[in-house]
Amino acid sequence: MSTAVIGLGLIGGSLLRALAAAGHDVVGYDADPETREAARAAGFRVAGTVPDAIRGAELTALAVPLTVLPDVIAEMAGHDGLVTDVTSVKGPVRDLMKGFRFVGGHPMAGKETSGFAASDPGLFEGCTWALCLEPHGTDLADWLLLAGLFTSIGARVVPVTAAEHDTAVAQISHVPHLFAAVLATQLLANPLAGTLAAGSFRDATRVAATRPELTAAMCGGNWSAVHRELSRVIGDLQQLEEDLLLSDPVSGLSTYLALGSRVRRAWPPPPGATVTVAADVQALLALGRAGGWVTSVNGTELLGMRPETDLYLS
Known part of the structure; x- marks a missing residue:
């Protein structure tokens, strides 16, 4: 598949390397001239502009920060190829990409170092790759194409909506x-x-x-989601603060701490048996909501795995 990777930092550079190693026709681009030269020196084809990089590409992967995306998207006007991204927030990117063939993605991979020099073609081996599947907004064929591509470079693809x-x-x-x-x-x-x-x-x-x-x-x-979840955590901490003021703070704290201990010791849950998954939006989302993932895609034949999350409750 002919692919353009826009942004050649840790994630984008690793994707460039992984796709090239898998035999795909791939071209990269980065706004930083030194990064472009480093990628060229490593033997990769690198374009001088975003329009040059995406011209004729079947797939464009956007690996730039959220703050930079609007400027990159403006340079993609009229592009009719499939587009994905690797941004850590999905709702805002989905809104920015209206009018494009778009499937949002987020590989949960990284390390303390950054930049093209830190990129690694094996970065996605065993990593979880969230791949957005909107019931009324994502073309299932496009989603399956990307799920097949990312599982082929070692990732575990999790079907999920942007909001989830x-x-x-x-x-x-x-x-x-x-x-x-x-x-x-x-x-x-x-x-x-x-x-x-x-x-x-x-x-x-x-x-x-x-x-x-x-x-x-x-x-x-x-x-929005951070504010909501931060408020919930603050509420839990305030309850622990109140427990400290009880006449028996040890007993007061123990119930909540026991719950946290049990959940943490059960994480990560062991994988369950391999399951066959229908190439159906709701079936795929049900797998993701159960904590499961897709392991391989062969046309419309999908294999997946659902972890034993019931251990959290035992």
């Missing part, structure tokens, strides 16, 4: 980034705490070291 995706990532990524930042700033007023900090502090604050402009763009772009 944005709520889930607010819960497991965006709010935790904010919480980690709050925890990290406690060291400012107490150098002793920094000396005593060990594993629990390190693990709970790891993502606070993310470039702040990326976290701000991520959370700001998903502000």
Whole structure:
């Protein structure tokens, strides 16, 4: 499949490498001249402009920050090929891409390093790739095409609507980034705490070291879901605060802490048996809502897996 990858940072560069390694005809583009030269030096075909990159492409993958997308989209006027993206927020991108053949995506892959130099063709092996399937807005044939492409480079494709995706990532990524930042700033007023900090502090604050402009763009772009989920977390913390003031705070805290302990020890849930999935929007969304994913696509024949999430309740 002829593909253009716009944006050659960690994710875009890795996608360029993975598709080329799989034998696809792929061309890249990045706004940064040094990144373009680095990609050329690595042996990849690199265009000098967005229009040059996407001309004749069957698929265009947008791997640029949300804040840059409007400018890139303006350079794609009249493009009739299939378009996907890798942005961590899906609702706003879906709205920006009206008028295009578009299927939103978000590979849950990454590492602490960034840029083309950090890109890796094996980055998507075993990674979860959320692929948006809107009941009244996504062409199923386009979705199946991309699901087949991404599973072929090792990803586990999760069918999900944009709204469901944005709520889930607010819960497991965006709010935790904010919480980690709050925890990290406690060291400012107490150098002793920094000396005593060990594993629990390190693990709970790891993502606070993310470039702040990326976290701000991520959370700001998903502000509605982040606000809703942040309010819920604050409510839970306020309940724990009240439990601390009980005559028996140990008993008061234990119920909630036991629930969190049980859920965390059961995560990640073990995969269940392989299942055959119908090439049907509702069947695919049901798989995603159950925590499942598509493992392979052969035309309209799909294999998937549903994890044993009932373990959370045991």
